[in-house]
Amino acid sequence: MFSSSKLKAIDFYRKIPRDLTEASLSGAGLSIIAAFAMVFLFGMELNSYLSVATSTTVVVDRSKNGEHLRIDFNVSFPNLSCEFLSVDVHDVLGTVRQNLTRTVRKYPIDSNMNRVGQDVHVGHLPTIRNHGDHHGDEELAEGVGEGAVELGVDNFDTYAHEFPILLVNFYAGWCSWSQRLKPSWEKAAQIIHERYHPDDDGRIMLGKVDCAEARNQLLCRSHHIQGYPSIRVFRKGQDVRDAQGRHDHDSYYGERDTDSLVAFAETLVPVPTGAGTLALEDKSENNSTVKRSAPKSGGCRVEGFAMVKKVPGSIIIAARSTSHSFDAAKTNMSHYVQSFSFGRKLSYTLAKEVYRVYPLLDGVEETLTGHMYTSPHENITFDHYLQAVKTEVISLKSSKDFKLLEEYNFVAHSAELQTADVPVAKFQYELSPMQVLVSETPKSFSHFITNVCAIIGGVFTVAGIIDSMLHSAIRMVKKVELGKQY
Incomplete structure (x- = not known):
């Protein structure tokens, strides 16, 4: 046992008697x-x-192999109809997806880019197998007479109001699909003319409008004709129908052989109800393979998202159809980008947490959002090249959702290219192989x-x-x- 004297010997803080100290x-x-x-x-x-404390490092992107990235977009095209608007996805691995419909919605808009109706559920255009009676038979095409009445800006309204049903083929002479349709259309017009002669019956008439002629261009534009051939149904001078609150053009997208055209035309023939009146009964309403609505408006707003692989690729918005032609000189791809973003959208609470941990992200404006891209002249393709960088924020919050948050920022470089093909709006994206890692470290x-x-x-x-x-x-x-x- 140590004695008290020995313990005192190891005292680090030896005391001086108070009497020996002096206060001042x-x-x-x-x-x-x-x-x-x-x-x-x-x-x-x-x-x-x-x-x-927050630490910021630049590391190699830790995304898993095969992981997908969500791209959200909201783009308005005042001069492109929803009828033919298609959203396609391509990437360097060979993935090609055309006309996305499950995650994309389309709304008709006017020239001021205001919505004029509900969303357009047009889906995929029907696949047309018969584009005529005998493909490549030029003798048959030459032998068929002019059965359809030639319509133009001077007589269109007269015929449209004279007949209860006017079935019109809006075509272009240079269009190969229009040329293949011509023999069967003329032949079908002759058959309908014989069965429902204007002098004896007069319930239906088949006509045609050459939109390539300068005098008819305004007429075709007023009916929002953008693809050739377009077959529209006019009832007592109107081709706009009210379908569950949607005011759309009544269009035909079915087979283009004579028998199919005649069968469709006869479903439109109004039924006499007595006293000289006719009832416009649509007997083809349930036949979705031959007829559907085309948007009344000439513009379209497309919004939604696409799930893409984390490799360089592109989202292409264009007028597309496997059975219609488009005039490149009249396809205007001017557009307004309401929003364009990478990655899943964060809620207000999560976004606030991200900006708390990494304030540099707060207030960053994307270079595409809120910009209008106007075509200065014909045949202009818009090419946006986007370079995106991922920022991972690791928060110390106890909630599971706060553990790892992702935010993407990108820089856009836009260019206008003149091309002989039908113009498109292309959003090419490339993800940086590096990422910014921001983590909170407690002291x-x-x-x-x-x-x-x-x-x-x-x-x-x-x-x-x-x-x-x-x-x-x-x-x-x-x-x-x-x-x-x-």
Whole structure:
């Protein structure tokens, strides 16, 4: 057992009897200042300990193989109808998906890009197998007479109001699909003319409009004809029908051989109801393979998202059909980008947490959003090249959703290209192989205690040194004064 005297021998803090110490005003003042300094520095250290440090590093993208990325978009095309608008996805691995419909919605808009109706559920255009009676039979085409009445801006309204049903083929002479349709259309017109002669019956008439002629271009534009051939149904001068609140054009997309055309035309023939009146009964309403609605408006807003592989690729918005032709000189791809973003959308709470951890992301505006891209002249393709970088934020919040948050930022470079093909709007994207990793790292409690001890001991030591210097200086001054007295 150690005796008390031996324990006292290892005392680091040997005491000086109080009677041997001397208090001074300078020491008291310095002690007060030192105490305030200790409290202030302790508060600063406590605040630093309670705040979470953030570390930012650039690392290789840690995405898993085969992982997909969501791309959201909202783009308005004031001069492209929803009837033929198609959203396609391509990538460098050979993936090709055309006309996305499950995750994309289309809304008709006017020239001011205001919505004028409900969303358009047009889906995929029907596949037409018979584009005529005998493909490649030029003799048959030459032998068929002109059965359909030639319509134009001068007589269109007259015929449209004269006949209860007017079936019109809007075509272009240069269009190969129009040329293949012509023999069967003329032949079908002859058959309908014989069965429902205007002088004896007059319930239906088949006509045609050459949209390639300059005098008819305004007429075709007023009916929003963008693909050739387009077959429209006019009932008592109108081709717009009200289908569950949607005011759309009544169009035919079925087979183009004579028998199919005649069969469809006869489903439209109104039924006499007596007293010289006719009932316009649509007997083809349930036949979705031959007829559907075309949007009334000439513009379209497309919004939705696409799930793509994390490799370079492109989203292409274009007028597309396997059985229609488009005039490149009249296809205007001017568009307004309402929004375009990569990655899943974060809720307000999650976004707020991301910006709290990494404030540099807050207020960053994408270069595409809110911009209008106008075609200065004909045949203009818009090409947007997007370089995206992923930022991963690791938060210390206890909630599972806060553990790992992803945010994408991108830079866009846009160009206008003149081409002989039908123009498109292309959004090419490339993801950076590197990513920014932002993580919160809490400070160690042991470091906090160490720093507090360093603050107290350091201030106490420095104050002691200053007090000793002041006390020595005062004694020296007193000695000098005493020496002068003697």
